[in-house]
Amino acid sequence: MTTIPTTMKGVLLIGHGGPEMLEYRQDIPVPTPKDSEVLIRVSAAGVNNTDINTRIGWYSKNENSSDDESWSGNALSLPRIQGADVCGEIVAVGRLVDSSRIGERVLIEPCLNDINGQTIDPSWYFGSECDGGFAEFTVVSSKHAYKLNSDLSDVELASFPCSYSTAENMLTRSRVTKDDRVLISGASGGVGSAAIQLAKARGASVIAITSPNKNEQVLELGADEVVTRNVNLVEALGENSVDVVIDLVAGDQWPQFLDVLRPKGRYAVSGAIGGAMVKLDVRTLYLKDLSFFGCTVLEPEVFGNLVHHIVKGNIKPLIAKVFPLEEIHQAQEVFQKKGHVGKMVLTLK
Known part of the structure; x- marks a missing residue:
């Protein structure tokens, strides 16, 4: 039987800033796990934009940032243990959870619609509206702790939940199929590199946007073509040349994403690291019959599909x-420099 201490090591977010x-x-x-919760001993936790955005108050759109500074737009309670990407082992369960779950190796679904057996709307994000995985132990509703059998290490598994579920959700919402030509911005980051692999798993053709020094790594992930960041996309790809844009950047290049979309194309967005304010000619939107998808809350099937891909070795x-x-x-300082390809992971063992 696992001995559970009364105190633990962890990281508290105590305010907004650096x-x-x-x-x-x-x-x-x-x-302590409540009736429908499990207690997880955390072995590894990934670093994400969400953690940093919450720390600096990026989500707030009001002058009084304390009113809407969390991922969901609700007030953020401090201190907070952040960390959305978690791999660990269930070491205790609440009264309504089958004790046979103790010992399971699990990933936590970061987008939460169940808190101790109660359905919530809007959804919470693990490590934002509730404490997350930047500590030795964490609790979550049993529903959101997914058992998996994999030869991958805990560090490797901790790289999946946030980035890969975000990418899979974008592909799901925009209905990507084997017949689509997909353009992915921010392709060398955690979500972008995940989107490449998951789009290829669907049989789609992938064009990745990245910086020149990352071209080879992005191609190794499965991208069919690479275009350099800040090039003129219309000149490089042609007007009306792609079916779907998976956008994690936004910024000054944003109008070109719509220019290269074919009529009835689909645009999915879940990030704005290049700048949140963009210019839209509404005529492009309606004359080309484009569909826009803002992707935050996961579709119900997304995380289960992701776990299936992991177990099958598809990604x-x-x-x-x-x-x-x-x-x-x-x-986090290294993460913010964006000189890497893939995920930063924190270990707790």
Whole structure:
């Protein structure tokens, strides 16, 4: 039987600002699972844009940022344990959870619509509206802890939940099939590299946008073509040349995404690292009969499909660098420089 301590090591977000707002502690109380929850000993947790965006208050659109600074737009409660990407082992269960789940190796579905057996709407994000995985232990509704059998390491598995579920959700919402030519922005990042693999798993043709020094790595992931970031997409690809745009960047290049979409094309977005404010000629939208998909809350089938891909070996993890949890400041600083391909992962063992 696993001995569960009363306190644990972890990282608390204590306010908004730089990495100094992340406080590494060794005296955080270990959470107790409620009736429909499981307690998970965390072995590895990925680093994501969501963690940093929440820390700096990027999600807020109001002058009073405390009103809407979480992922869902709700007020953020501090201190908060962040961390949406979690791989670990169930070590205890709540009263209504079958005790046979103890010992299961699990991934946590980060988009939560169940809190202790109660359905919620809008959904929460693990590590935003509730405590996440940047600690030795965490709790989540049993429904959102997915058992899986895989030869991959815990670090490799922790690279999947957030980025790959976001990518799979974008492909699901935009209905990507084997007949589609798909353009992916930010293709070397966690979500972008996941989108390449998952689009190829659907049989689609993939064009990836990345910086010149990452071309070979992106091609190795399965991209059929690579175009350099900041090139004129119309000149490089031609007008009306792609069926779907998977956008993680937005920014100044955004109008060109619509120019290269074919009539009745589909545009899916789940990021804006190049700048959130864009210029839209509404005539392009309606004259080309384009469909837009804002992708935040996961479709019900998405995470289960992702776990299936992992177990079947249809996708592979791409680890850029691994840090111990106590070096989270350095990990996030390296992450923000965007000089890597793939995922940064924190270890807790």
